[in-house]
Amino acid sequence: MSMMHVNTTVNGDEVEFLCDSRETLLDALRDRLGQMGAKEGCGTGDCGACSVTLDGRLVCSCLVLAAEAEGRQVGTVEGMAEDGGTLHPLQRKFIEHAALQCGICTPGILVAAKALLEQNPDPSETEIRYWLAGNLCRCTGYDKIVRAVLDAAAEMREDA
Known part of the structure; x- marks a missing residue:
């Protein structure tokens, strides 16, 4: 070794x-x-x-x-939450939209969604679904996840 x-x-x-x-x-x-x-x-x-x-x-x-x-x-x-523990907009929107259940896939989906929004701050629903296709979830379906990402993206654009 x-x-x-x-x-x-x-x-x-x-x-x-x-x-x-x-x-x-x-x-x-x-x-x-x-x-x-x-x-x-x-x-x-x-x-x-x-x-x-x-x-x-x-x-x-x-x-x-x-x-x-x-x-x-x-x-x-x-590393997504800001100093002081303030949740990232994606984290907040996942909670608000009930876009998580068991928690196994959620961290990976959050990281992937953050990477998407850093490259494309205004993605379409189709682009989000394509980007997150490599993240499998057996609990939520994907609709709530996609809605949470769309909502977070809109909020982040407003705050920019």
Whole structure:
């Protein structure tokens, strides 16, 4: 087993950890850094429950080696709330629209939706559905999720 030393930034905080060379970013986030938001649903990049951003790009953290985070920026659902605990508009709208149930998929969907709105602050319903197609949810259906993203996008545009 080969151990590696990794220096990275997670949600704006510089961190360092030791990991096995074969360890996934998902496992390092959860087991080494206490970032429990990303979940392992499938382990094969098919469900989106482990979605995070890596240098602003949406990735499935179960498919990224922890060592690949060296010198890079990682964003997780824990980094969405503002300082002082104020929820991100997406988080608030998910609550208001009851767009979550069991919570397994929710962190990944929130991270994916945030990445979408950073690229496209005024997405259509079709664009949202296309963007979130890699995030599977077995509880809510998708209508409430899409409505929450549309509502958050509108609010964020007004506040900009």
